[in-house]
Amino acid sequence: MNPDEVSVFDFFAGCGGTSQGFSDAGLRITGALDHDENATATFKNNFAHVSILQRDIRDVSIDEIEALTAGKGVRLFAGCAPCQPFSPQNKNRSKSDPRRNLLQEFQRFVSALQPELIVVENVPGLQAAKNKGPLGIFLRELARQGYEYDVGVLRALEFGVPQERRRLVVVASRLAIPVLPRPTHVVTRRPPRTxxxxxxxxxxxxxxxxxxxxxxxxxxxxxxxxxxxxxxxxxxxxxxxxxxxxxxxxxxxxxxxxxxxxxxxxxxxxxxxxxxxxxxxxxxxxxxxxxxxxxxxxxxxxxxxxxxxxxxxxxxxxxxxxxxxxxxxxxxxxxxxxxxxx
Incomplete structure (x- = not known):
């Protein structure tokens, strides 16, 4: 699969970190969604050719996203939801936090529109509740719909990012067996990026x-x-x-x-x-x-x-x-x- 064959819709786009990386890999960013006014303005400033919808995903209908992706050949949905409800840095975590259900909101669009490829990124704490938590529910639904997936925690330092940051990543596909990347940087006493x-x-x-x-x-x-x-x-x-x-x-x-x-x-x-x-x-x-x-x-x-x-x-x-x-x-x-x- 060539990169220029893959168009992307970036849910929870924020200021554009995922879109920047995917664009650098040769993928075509064709649409995005985020609720934050300033983050959306930053995204527009750096991706002037991309249509971004400034809305809360919970208030967006399937028809609206379908209209935004129609005729653009979108094959990949990226869903990197806010991580604060599952972050150990958040000392006020609560099971009633409405942001805990954002992965299921993303699932709505996956189930209805059936993209061929999916990428999800979040903090490792998303795994905490295992099968009964948001991640377990999401993965079971992917399998039910015929997706193969790979899931794991990646250490950013091993991929050329000069910081100690561990992130949970899910890649899923309806076309083949997807694989998470292998580390590209060997971390020793003298890390390559400082x-x-x-x-x-x-x-x-x-x-x-x-x-x-x-x-x-x-x-x-x-x-x-x-x-x-x-x-x-x-x-x-x-x-x-x-x-x-x-x-x-x-x-x-x-x-x-x-x-x-x-x-x-x-x-x-x-x-x-x-x-x-x-x-x-x-x-x-x-x-x-x-x-x-x-x-x-x-x-x-x-x-x-x-x-x-x-x-x-x-x-x-x-x-x-x-x-x-x-x-x-x-x-x-x-x-x-x-x-x-x-």
Whole structure:
């Protein structure tokens, strides 16, 4: 199967991480859906030729998607739903969270429109409930409808993404037995992709600053207290390196989450980026050397977005878009493996 024979409809498209990776693999992105206004604007800004519907998938009918895909030869549905209901980073997870059912919403369109190929990506926590959970229900329905599938947890670092990020991936097909990609990067004591090799070339900026040449090379402003804290933090260090007087009250009695207020290492991959990846206090998101959190451009490069990819919205919104995205490099290799198996 040649890449240019495959048209894609990207559900939960976000800012376009999956679409970027699939496009880089040679697939044709012909339509997309997402509910977030800023993410949709970012998608339009980078995929001007693609029609994207800004709606909540729960309010979209089969007929609407069928009309959007009619005559475009769409053969692949991508469904990378928001992962927060199943993420271990979310301490307020609830079985009543309506987002837990988004995979079943995606299933509605699969069942009705029967694409030949399917790709789903989410956090490994989606497997937690096993057969009784959303993933088990989804896979049983795929099998009932005649799809073959492969499912597994992929380590992004083994596919050229310079961060420790593990993602659950499902590939399914009505045409052949699909196969997940095999790792392309051997991870040893000296990983091939590091923070330095990814962002070390960017111009220095201050906290709250913006590079005049790139409006997405922008960093959040630090509070006075956090300016003192980050100056007391060495490369790869965290709050365990501080004088006790610098600790926030919540950390005086709670010793966990040592990545909070941490700096990245230059010559290691980054920790997994989250929707709060621009916030110094919410993870190991401090720049290895400069006294600030990583910028939006640095986060996007760590996620393997192209350097000319432009984001729309407030800095907080843009950071959330990057943290939510599928790393394009990983999406590209998933697409290539799926096509190769056909």
């Amino acid at each position: 923070v330095r090799s990814t962002i070390g070339h960017l111009r220095p900026i201050a906290d709250g600053g913006v590079d005049s040449r790139d409006p997405d090379h922008a960093a959040m402003r630090l509070s006075d207290a956090n300016k003192v804290r980050i100056r007391a933090t060495p490369e790869g260090g965290d709050r365990r390196d501080w004088n006790r007087k610098l600790l926030p009250d919540c950390h005086l009695v709670h010793g966990g989450h040592t990545d909070a207020y941490g700096r990245m290492w230059w010559d290691r991959p980054a920790s997994g980026l989250t929707t709060r990846c621009l916030s110094y206090s919410n993870g190991r998101f401090g720049h290895p050397e400069q006294d600030r959190a990583i910028s939006l451009r640095e986060a996007a490069l760590i996620q393997t977005f192209p350097p000319n990819f432009r984001f729309i919205g407030s800095l907080t919104s843009r950071g959330r878009q990057v943290g939510n995205a599928v790393p394009p490099t990983m999406a590209r290799k998933i697409a290539r493996s799926l096509l190769k198996s056909h």
